[in-house]
Amino acid sequence: MKTQKGWTVTFQPGGRGAVVKHGTSLLEASRKAGVALTTRCGGKAGCLMCKVKVEDDCAAALKPPEDAEQRKLGSLLEEGVRLACQAAVWNDVTVHLPEDPLKAAVRRRLEAAKRGEEDELW
Numbered sequence: 771m772k773t774q775k776g777w778t779v780t781f782q783p784g785g786r787g788a789v790v791k792h793g794t795s796l797l798e799a800s801r802k803a804g805v806a807l808t809t810r811c812g813g814k815a816g817c818l819m820c821k822v823k824v825e826d827d828c829a830a831a832l833k834p835p836e837d838a839e840q841r842k843l844g845s846l847l848e849e850g851v852r853l854a855c856q857a858a859v860w861n862d863v864t865v866h867l868p869e870d871p872l873k874a875a876v877r878r879r880l881e882a883a884k885r886g887e888e889d890e891l892w
């Protein structure tokens with residue numbers, strides 16, 4: 771819900787959020803929320819390190835992607851992936867952050883171990 775101060779952006783997992791002005795980028799919102807999004811290009815759609823995912827029902831909460839973002843993401847846009855540095859907030863939105871690669875590797879190995887596949891992974 772838009773407050774007098776702006777739109778609410780919620781980051782998952784964790785549920786951290788921030789209220790931002792209309793048109794604020796998700797990257798700026800993440801910094802305001804204290805959520806770490808690593809970047810290398812300074813927010814110029816160059817590094818693709820700021821990829822986030824929005825759910826279908828939240829797609830209209832962001833400014834539609836412009837040419838640079840469309841070129842960089844291609845068909846990923848159809849899966850709800852956006853570049854946080856390019857996506858401007860136009861409404862309340864929930865954003866899913868990618869899982870940390872190290873944590874993802876550990877999680878996959880633990881899941882494989884539960885299935886009895888640990889020899890194949892180590």
Ligand code: FES
Nearest residue numbers: 815817818820855
């Ligand atoms: S910060 Fe590099 S692509 Fe978004």
